[in-house]
Amino acid sequence: xxxxxxxxxxxxxxxxxxxxxxxxxxxxxxxxxxxxxxxxxxxxxxxxxxxxxxxxxxxxxxxxxxxxxxxxxxxxxxxxxxxxxxxxxxxxxxxxxxxxxxxxxxxxxxxxxxxxxxxxxxxxxxxxxxxxxxxxxxxxxxxxxxxxxxxxxxxxxxxxxxxxxxxxxxxxxxxxxxxxxxxxxxxxxxxxxxxxxxxxxxxxxxxxxxxxxxxxxxxxxxxxxxxxxxxxxxxxxxxxxxxxxxxxxxxxxxxxxxxxxxxxxxxxxxxxxxxxxxxxxxxxxxxxxxxxxxxxxxxxxxxx
Amino acid sequence: xxxxxxxxxxxxxxxxxxxxxxxxxxxxxxxxxxxxxxxxxxxxxxxxxxxxxxxxxxxxxxxxxxxxxxxxxxxxxxxxxxxxxxxxxxxxxxxxxxxxxxxxxxxxxxxxxxxxxxxxxxxxxxxxxxxxxxxxxxxxxxxxxxxxxxxxxxxxxxxxxxxxxxxxxxxxxxxxxxxxxxxxxxxxxxxxxxxxxxxxxxxxxxxxxxxxxxxxxxxxxxxxxxxxxxxxxxxxxxxxxxxxxxxxxxxxxxxxxxxxxxxxxxxxxxxxxxxxxxxxxxxxxxxxxxxxxxxxxxxxxxxxxxxxxxxxxxxxxxxxxxxxxxxxxxxxxxxxxxxxxxxxxxxxxxxxxxxxxxxxxxxxxxxxxxxxxxxxxxxxxxxxxxxxxxxxxxxxxxxxxxxxxxxxxxxxxxxxxxxxxxxxxxxxxxxxxxxxxxxxxxxxxxxxxxxxxxxxxxxxxxxxxxxxxxxxxxxxxxxxxxxxxxxxxxxxxxxxxxxxxxxxxxxxxxxxxxxxxxxxxxxxxxxxxxx
Numbered sequence: 001x002x003x004x005x006x007x008x009x010x011x012x013x014x015x016x017x018x019x020x021x022x023x024x025x026x027x028x029x030x031x032x033x034x035x036x037x038x039x040x041x042x043x044x045x046x047x048x049x050x051x052x053x054x055x056x057x058x059x060x061x062x063x064x065x066x067x068x069x070x071x072x073x074x075x076x077x078x079x080x081x082x083x084x085x086x087x088x089x090x091x092x093x094x095x096x097x098x099x100x101x102x103x104x105x106x107x108x109x110x111x112x113x114x115x116x117x118x119x120x121x122x123x124x125x126x127x128x129x130x131x132x133x134x135x136x137x138x139x140x141x142x143x144x145x146x147x148x149x150x151x152x153x154x155x156x157x158x159x160x161x162x163x164x165x166x167x168x169x170x171x172x173x174x175x176x177x178x179x180x181x182x183x184x185x186x187x188x189x190x191x192x193x194x195x196x197x198x199x200x201x202x203x204x205x206x207x208x209x210x211x212x213x214x215x216x217x218x219x220x221x222x223x224x225x226x227x228x229x230x231x232x233x234x235x236x237x238x239x240x241x242x243x244x245x246x247x248x249x250x251x252x253x254x255x256x257x258x259x260x261x262x263x264x265x266x267x268x269x270x271x272x273x274x275x276x277x278x279x280x281x282x283x284x285x286x287x288x289x290x291x292x293x294x295x296x297x298x299x300x301x302x303x304x
Numbered sequence: 305x306x307x308x309x310x311x312x313x314x315x316x317x318x319x320x321x322x323x324x325x326x327x328x329x330x331x332x333x334x335x336x337x338x339x340x341x342x343x344x345x346x347x348x349x350x351x352x353x354x355x356x357x358x359x360x361x362x363x364x365x366x367x368x369x370x371x372x373x374x375x376x377x378x379x380x381x382x383x384x385x386x387x388x389x390x391x392x393x394x395x396x397x398x399x400x401x402x403x404x405x406x407x408x409x410x411x412x413x414x415x416x417x418x419x420x421x422x423x424x425x426x427x428x429x430x431x432x433x434x435x436x437x438x439x440x441x442x443x444x445x446x447x448x449x450x451x452x453x454x455x456x457x458x459x460x461x462x463x464x465x466x467x468x469x470x471x472x473x474x475x476x477x478x479x480x481x482x483x484x485x486x487x488x489x490x491x492x493x494x495x496x497x498x499x500x501x502x503x504x505x506x507x508x509x510x511x512x513x514x515x516x517x518x519x520x521x522x523x524x525x526x527x528x529x530x531x532x533x534x535x536x537x538x539x540x541x542x543x544x545x546x547x548x549x550x551x552x553x554x555x556x557x558x559x560x561x562x563x564x565x566x567x568x569x570x571x572x573x574x575x576x577x578x579x580x581x582x583x584x585x586x587x588x589x590x591x592x593x594x595x596x597x598x599x600x601x602x603x604x605x606x607x608x609x610x611x612x613x614x615x616x617x618x619x620x621x622x623x624x625x626x627x628x629x630x631x632x633x634x635x636x637x638x639x640x641x642x643x644x645x646x647x648x649x650x651x652x653x654x655x656x657x658x659x660x661x662x663x664x665x666x667x668x669x670x671x672x673x674x675x676x677x678x679x680x681x682x683x684x685x686x687x688x689x690x691x692x693x694x695x696x697x698x699x700x701x702x703x704x705x706x707x708x709x710x711x712x713x714x715x716x717x718x719x720x721x722x723x724x725x726x727x728x729x730x731x732x733x734x735x736x737x738x739x740x741x742x743x744x745x746x747x748x749x750x751x752x753x754x755x756x757x758x759x760x761x762x763x764x765x766x767x768x769x770x771x772x773x774x775x776x777x778x779x780x781x782x783x784x785x786x787x788x789x790x791x792x793x794x795x796x797x798x799x800x801x802x803x804x805x806x807x808x809x810x811x812x813x814x815x816x817x818x819x820x821x822x823x824x825x826x827x828x829x830x831x832x833x834x835x
Contacts, residue, residue, distance in 0.1 A: 043421070043424065043425045045421075046417060046418055046421040047376065047380055047421045047424055047425065048380060048383055048384060048387075048417040048420075048421060049417075049421075051380050051384065052384070072377050073376055073377065073380055074376070075373045075376045075424050075425065076373070076425060079373055150425075180426070180432060181426060182422065182425070182426045182432075183421075183422065183424070183425020183426035184421065184422075184425045184426075186418075186421075187421070187422045187425060187426055190418070190422070191432060196432045196435070
């Protein structure tokens with residue numbers, strides 16, 4: 001009689017349970033091990049409004065991911081790198097330039113960005129001036145005060161810098177009477193409206209939003225130049241975030257329009273939906289930075 | 305009364321309901337005020353929260369960039385919550401004035417947020433920063449003052465509402481107490497009124513009922529009061545009158561019953577007596593006939609012997625024998641009378657004559673003078689009957705009376721005749737049909753007859769006398785009984801020991817009228833009264 005070595009029935013059951021447990025541990029438990037994730041927000045506009053815009057999205061993601069999604073707003077663009085490096089952020093909604101910076105310097109991974117109500121998922125920058133200042137071109141800007149947003153914004157600095165350089169303005173200090181960094185796009189618009197600066201640069205989405213709320217903007221200001229389109233502020237996450245979580249976050253963002261909470265979050269953001277974003281989408285930013293004479297990989301900045 | 309009770313309770317319940325309604329209304333108002341106050345106190349936290357956060361605003365304005373950098377989330381949260389606290393106020397305050405103030409506060413907060421955001425985010429242009437800082441400070445001051453004013457107003461309003469609520473509670477308490485007291489007084493008054501209206505007539509009824517129970521049948525209550533009690537009183541009076549009528553009827557019935565019982569006893573006695581007499585009569589009849597035949601033979605032989613020549617001694621013996629035989633013959637005749645073997649005559653008889661003849665017959669045979677007093681009435685109606693037998697009847701009775709008083713020195717026999725009318729409502733009951741009767745009485749003052757044997761007087765061979773030649777064998781009263789009843793009359797005896805005896809015979813007169821209410825009941829309760 002030949003005795004065959006057969007695995008006993010109970011052993012098979014045991015192995016089955018063990019496999020399930022390991023798979024659970026590998027694929028699920030990391031998510032469970034993380035109780036919260038912190039998403040950073042850049043101060044592109046009034047920080048209070050900025051925070052308020054993203055609260056519905058954070059609440060929706062908390063439900064979808066079964067994690068607590070906290071928002072943390074930066075007081076300035078410059079804190080971004082520091083926060084990522086200190087592991088206080090798991091991700092952030094980054095502007096086009098800060099996104100490009102983070103991609104090059106921190107290796108963050110872009111996941112998705114919102115699509116505007118007009119169907120575009122990009123934005124561009126405006127250079128605008130007071131109508132009563134008589135400024136219509138770069139030549140008129142000599143000896144005037146320019147309000148920038150931040151050294152790490154595309155529409156608020158990189159674009160106007162590239163535009164001025166394209167128009168042979170190599171030194172801001174010598175060409176302009178003065179310039180300052182208002183800190184946010186709406187602050188730039190407000191400062192030009194107030195007459196603190198004669199020229200300003202801000203992203204079109206915020207300009208349009210303030211303009212629709214305040215008709216005085218149309219009466220007082222006029223657009224001098226527009227930048228090429230660059231990707232709108234999208235969510236970039238840490239390079240070391242586990243893939244399953246990245247996947248879940250991406251899936252949640254791409255399916256926002258399918259659920260009521262998601263639609264409410266999109267409405268608060270002023271967006272139609274989210275689309276997948278890759279490093280390729282940031283090429284226009286890299287080009288603008290090059291035109292402005294900035295090496296992104298080594299770009300260190302301090303606002304004046 | 306029912307209406308009054310219903311009305312009274314309706315008044316009480318209406319008053320109570322009205323009071324309760326007002327109290328409940330006030331309580332609801334008070335409860336609502338208290339709820340408002342509780343809500344206002346609860347949202348005091350909101351006001352305090354708002355106040356606290358507003359006071360922090362001014363500190364934010366003076367923060368450095370580094371402070372902003374490290375505390376921005378906290379600052380943003382705080383300002384956000386301040387905005388939300390102001391928003392919460394909208395949920396409670398609806399007065400236009402307060403709404404306007406809240407709207408203005410919200411605007412100020414938004415302006416402050418804008419300025420603060422500029423301060424947080426901008427890093428250059430000191431003058432621009434300073435300008436924004438001053439503006440922010442000014443806005444913060446304005447917000448602070450405004451919120452303080454609102455908080456103060458709210459506190460004053462809260463105090464006013466608290467006072468009003470306390471006042472409302474006290475008013476409710478007073479209303480409750482007042483309603484309770486008024487209702488209590490009213491209830492007591494109504495209870496007293498109703499009690500009086502109920503208890504007094506009931507007490508009267510109880511007293512009246514007690515009186516009736518004590519025998520005052522026919523007692524009536526004065527009618528007074530309300531419908532139900534008047535009806536009750538009327539019913540009571542009717543009941544009382546009915547009791548009297550029933551009592552009279554019952555008395556009447558009782559009398560009738562007693563009469564019937566006496567009648568039954570008498571009839572029973574008579575039947576028994578008749579039975580005895582009938583039995584004995586038969587026996588006597590049988591014997592008397594044969595004995596009479598024997599006596600006839602003896603008397604005939606004696607007559608023959610008397611005609612023969614015999615010596616005087618033997619002639620005397622014959623005379624004695626003839627006397628004895630004649631006496632025996634009389635006795636037989638009595639027996640035959642007793643047995644109804646001889647024909648009865650029906651002729652109009654003058655009782656006075658019969659009595660006189662009977663008394664004379666008795667006196668003739670008495671060896672001693674006995675006082676016999678006769679009381680005869682003139683003009684009496686006649687009696688239809690057998691004069692010989694009637695005389696025998698009277699004679700037998702008189703003989704008995706004479707025998708009883710024979711040995712007394714003051715012995716007296718009274719014999720009387722009178723007429724009397726027997727009616728249905730006469731006091732003394734006699735087993736006689738209503739009508740006119742002749743009463744024959746024989747009264748002696750002898751030793752009387754003991755009570756236990758008086759009922760046997762009319763039994764044949766019953767005698768209270770010693771057996772002597774003079775005294776009979778005890779058939780006299782039995783024969784008198786037969787004769788009286790044969791004449792549709794009645795004989796009765798009344799005796800008192802050591803006083804005397806009275807024997808009375810009642811004989812209907814010829815053409816005696818029967819009463820106008822002659823029917824089955826006339827035999828009951830037949831009384832007699834002297835005419």
